[in-house]
Amino acid sequence: MPELPEVEVTRRGVEPLIVGQTIRAVRLGKPLRWPLQCVPEALTGRRITAVDRRAKYLLVHLDTGMLLVHLGMSGSLRFWSEPPDPGVHDHFDLLLDHGVLRLHDPRRFGAVVWLDSLEAPWARKLLGGWGVEPLSADFTPAVLLQGLRNSRTSVKELLLSGSVVVGVGNIYVCEALFMAGIRPTRRADRIGAAKALRLHSAIQDVLQKALVAGGSSLRDFAGVDGAAGHFQTQTQVYGRAGAPCRICGTPISVVRQAQRSTYFCRCCQR
């Protein structure tokens, strides 16, 4: 579930609830994707100073170091002022002054990693070498066009890779390519400037709309307060194989690209 909009919805929800609180204890459940990279006791007494986001990672800044949180495929963060007992899929708790910040992640593709600083080897490994933030001023049509021109893979796979622009996952890449009228299988370096310009706007539009909708809740994604997002009800192509295109009525096609489903309209996207 968690692409950029879901992670950003989580960040906006969680930040005002936890900044200023001090970590009193840490509870670990089953192992996540990577070990925490420190003994849990090292976190106690640290105060949370800010919550940022880079790509699909949340950066929980502490007065010393930071926690890097990834939601994987099935993760969600929730703040409880009166926490229930942890369930079988609750794998990480930060016990704070006035409640508990809890990571719920059935598939355990998510991770919480402690870092000294953004210069730490793990930070470079996880955050290095990526593209620009799609909702920042760094993401210009020229940056996108140049990125497209440098790659011979399909435009869909290039966007999913995050090497040009980050945060766009399988749902939003399908939606953005539909909005831009571009066939997902099209080779990136064969997309012209006019289409690239449309794609640039489409990426920003679809992410913005998803943010307003509180993200997509395909299974169980929820914001920090437990509220589900509803963007999934507005998708034009994602998850609509065989259903009529909302523009032209042609049944939506689905193909596999890099072992993932790609949805598109063979009439509207060329």
Add this chain to the structure above:
DNA sequence: CGGCCGACCTGCGGGC
């Protein structure tokens, strides 16, 4: 290095 593929893990829905 670019590109492709398997791996990680659990749950759920569809088909038989």
Add this chain to the structure above:
DNA sequence: TGCCCGCAGGTCGGCC
């Protein structure tokens, strides 16, 4: 009704 298979929002690491 019940079982088995395929698929699911991500991305790392190994291979060519």
